[in-house]
Amino acid sequence: MNLARREPRWAVFFTVLLALIAQVLPLPDWLSVVRPSFVALVIIYWSIYAPHAGGIFAPWLAGLALDVFKGDVLAQNALAVSLVAYIAMSLHQRLRNQTLVQQSLFVFAMLTLNEFVVFAIEGWSGHAISSPWRWLQPMIGAMLWPFVALLAGRTHSRV
Amino acid sequence: MAVFGTSGSRIGGGRGPSFGFRFFCYAVVSVVLMFYDRRGGFLDTARYGLQAAIYPLQLAVNSPSAAWSWLEESFTTREKLQTELAALRDQLRTQQLVTLRQAALERENATLRGLNAALPEVIDRRLIGEVISVELSNLRQRLLVNRGGTHGVYRSQPVITGDGVLGQVFRIGPFSSEIILITDAEHALPVQVVRSGVRTIALGTGRSTSLELPYVPKNYDVKVGDLLVTSGLGKVFPFGLPVARVTKVELFPAEPLARIHAVPLAGIENDREVLFIWERAAHPAATATPEALVIEAPATAPATAPAKTPTTTPVKTPVSTP
Numbered sequence: 001m002n003l004a005r006r007e008p009r010w011a012v013f014f015t016v017l018l019a020l021i022a023q024v025l026p027l028p029d030w031l032s033v034v035r036p037s038f039v040a041l042v043i044i045y046w047s048i049y050a051p052h053a054g055g056i057f058a059p060w061l062a063g064l065a066l067d068v069f070k071g072d073v074l075a076q077n078a079l080a081v082s083l084v085a086y087i088a089m090s091l092h093q094r095l096r097n098q099t100l101v102q103q104s105l106f107v108f109a110m111l112t113l114n115e116f117v118v119f120a121i122e123g124w125s126g127h128a129i130s131s132p133w134r135w136l137q138p139m140i141g142a143m144l145w146p147f148v149a150l151l152a153g154r155t156h157s158r159v
Numbered sequence: 160m161a162v163f164g165t166s167g168s169r170i171g172g173g174r175g176p177s178f179g180f181r182f183f184c185y186a187v188v189s190v191v192l193m194f195y196d197r198r199g200g201f202l203d204t205a206r207y208g209l210q211a212a213i214y215p216l217q218l219a220v221n222s223p224s225a226a227w228s229w230l231e232e233s234f235t236t237r238e239k240l241q242t243e244l245a246a247l248r249d250q251l252r253t254q255q256l257v258t259l260r261q262a263a264l265e266r267e268n269a270t271l272r273g274l275n276a277a278l279p280e281v282i283d284r285r286l287i288g289e290v291i292s293v294e295l296s297n298l299r300q301r302l303l304v305n306r307g308g309t310h311g312v313y314r315s316q317p318v319i320t321g322d323g324v325l326g327q328v329f330r331i332g333p334f335s336s337e338i339i340l341i342t343d344a345e346h347a348l349p350v351q352v353v354r355s356g357v358r359t360i361a362l363g364t365g366r367s368t369s370l371e372l373p374y375v376p377k378n379y380d381v382k383v384g385d386l387l388v389t390s391g392l393g394k395v396f397p398f399g400l401p402v403a404r405v406t407k408v409e410l411f412p413a414e415p416l417a418r419i420h421a422v423p424l425a426g427i428e429n430d431r432e433v434l435f436i437w438e439r440a441a442h443p444a445a446t447a448t449p450e451a452l453v454i455e456a457p458a459t460a461p462a463t464a465p466a467k468t469p470t471t472t473p474v475k476t477p478v479s480t481p
Contacts, residue, residue, distance in 0.1 A: 017216075024220055029296055056181045060189070068209040069217065071301065071330060071337055074196035079189035086182035125197055131298065 007053040008156035015042050015152055016054075016062045024069050033133045036141030038148075039066055040114045043081055044107055045152045047088035048095045059085035072118075073125045080117035084110045100146040107145045111138035207308065210332025217303060217335065221292045228431070281397045283439040286310060288318075290431040291335065297365035300343035302326070304433055307334045312435055315395050319434050323401035323424035324348070324389060328435070338433070341402065342367050342423055350402050351390035355380035358390045361402060361421065370403050372419040377410050381419055391446055397436075398444040 019038040027035060043059045063078030070077075088095065088110065095103055115138055119130065195202045269276060288306035306312050308331050316328040318338050326346070329339040341348050344365035350372075351358045357379050361370045375381055385405040391398030403421035410417050427433070438445050 020216070021220055024217075026221065026224060026292060026294075032296070051178070056178060056185050060185045064209075065213060065216075068206070068213050073193050074202060074206065075189040075192035079186060079193070082182060082185050082189070086178055089178045121193065125193070 008050055009053050011152075011155040012046050012050065012054045012058055015046070015155060016058065018042075020062065020065055020069070023066060033131055034136050034140055036137045036144060037081075037111060037114055039063070039077075040081055040084055040111055041107070041141055041145060041148045042152060043085050044088045044110055045149055047085045048092045048103075049153070049158065050156065051089040051092050056082050056085060056089075073121060076118055076121040076125075079121070080114045083117060084114050087113075100149055103149070104142045104145040108138050108142035111141040114138075206330065207332060210307070210330070210335060214332060214335050217291060221303075225291075279439060279442070281399070281438055281442045281444040282436045284437040286312070286435040288312075288336075288433050288435055290427055290433060293427065295340075295367050297344070300326075300340040300346075300363065300365065300367060301329070302338040302340065302427065302433070304336055304338055305334065306435060307332045307336045309333050312336050317396045317400070317436050317438075319400060319436060320425040320427070320432075321434075322426065323403070324396060325425040325427070325433055327395055340367070342370060348396070348402065349390045349392040350387040351398075352381055352405075353386045353388055354382075355385070357381055358392070361387060367426070368422055370421045370423055372405075372421065373416060375417050375419055376415060377417045379417070381405060381408060381417065383408055387421055391444060394446045397438040397442070397446055 016039065019042040022038040023035070026032075039062050043062060046054055047059070060078045060082040063081035064075060066072075066077040066081075067074050088106075091106075095106060098106075112135075115134060119134070122130065192202070196206075286306055288304040290302050291305050292303040294301045294303075302325075304318075312328055312331055314328055314331060318325045318327060324341055326338045326340040326343070328336050330337040339346055340363065341361065342363040342365070344363050346363040348361045348363075348370075349358065350361045357375065359372050359375050361372055364371055372381070372387075383405055387402045387405065389396040389398060389400045389402055401424050403423045405419060405421045407420040408417055409419070
């Protein structure tokens with residue numbers, strides 16, 4: 001099969017940038033605690049629908065940008081997001097056949113994993129204080145998934 | 160049929176190594192980065208560069224609030240400006256009176272110290288920075304300011320406002336720097352009570368209106384309303400900058416230490432400008448090492464304090480919230 005499919009690299013770049021902005025936009029305290037990881041959501045989308053557009057490198061770089069932005073330990077978000085991307089990529093063929101609602105269960109699990117990795121690294125690197133509300137983020141993220149997927153779906157033509 | 164695992168992900172066919180292998184490589188790189196980032200060292204240079212790369216995005220993200228304050232400023236009415244001007248003139252007059260007295264006091268102080276001339280001000284140089292973004296949560300109390308390495312800002316530099324100590328530089332980039340406020344839960348500041356000379360440590364609580372002083376024995380002289388200034392210990396802040404005012408002193412019969420709370424004087428609610436300061440080296444009020452003060456004040460440092468005192472960087476402290 002020699003059909004060189006065009007990878008939506010620019011779409012990946014811009015949507016990840018948008019997600020990054022949404023992630024760090026200053027919000028009131030109560031809202032920012034429960035803000036889901038938009039970067040992880042968008043990365044999951046591209047891992048399922050265009051796994052070769054960014055590979056593991058794009059998720060890793062997006063996570064690293066988030067680390068620098070938020071002043072966290074370098075590469076903590078990078079590791080979490082690339083782990084999520086890897087799992088989504090290895091299951092992408094099964095996930096593509098599911099409905100958005102079915103997918104959001106998977107997304108919930110992935111966002112929880114993402115949050116857990118970040119939480120574990122924070123604990124290891126000595127940030128003792130944390131809010132229990134952070135475990136609400138994956139739930140909200142899973143509920144937002146259909147909208148994110150529909151919006152991101154408009155940026156490229158699916159084959 | 161989709162086969163899951165390494166072969167299933169290779170639909171492209173011959174597009175390089177499998178996702179599993181690539182993920183493994185990135186994971187290893189991540190762990191190494193985390194390890195060296197915690198240790199500090201050469202990664203600081205990398206961070207410096209990364210801060211520059213991310214700075215435009217930071218500006219973009221905070222442009223809505225900046226635009227709003229610009230709009231607000233542009234559309235203030237003439238009357239409002241005039242009232243503000245009158246208030247500022249009044250303030251200036253009061254300050255001038257204080258300064259007039261201060262010149263005389265400094266002269267007197269010099270005579271008492273046996274010096275020929277009054278000492279110059281301990282603050283040698285200052286730089287005004289504008290706040291780009293504010294993060295005030297119970298996890299973090301940080302500011303992003305538009306002055307960085309290219310303006311001469313250095314790590315652990317004291318940052319103040321007109322009212323008192325605000326914080327210190329935590330991380331620098333070429334054009335911006337991150338400031339950790341004294342109210343951050345990971346910040347500890349050596350302070351002194353002006354009235355009684357008691358020295359202790361003020362810890363941040365994660366709330367922007369509160370500091371706590373957990374290492375003061377009950378029989379020490381600290382009262383509500385006392386002014387706390389920097390003690391000059393800790394090698395970060397020069398002596399005598401106002402920090403906070405004591406609001407609550409709680410004594411419990413079962414506990415050897417008092418529970419003292421204070422309200423920081425500096426805030427960024429009023430204006431979005433902060434001052435980076437450079438102190439004059441070799442000035443008596445410049446930052447001192449704890450060893451230099453051992454003879455001078457043996458009784459004021461409580462037993463738990465010396466371990467905490469030589470804090471050049473913000474220390475992580477055990478959370479002792481009730």
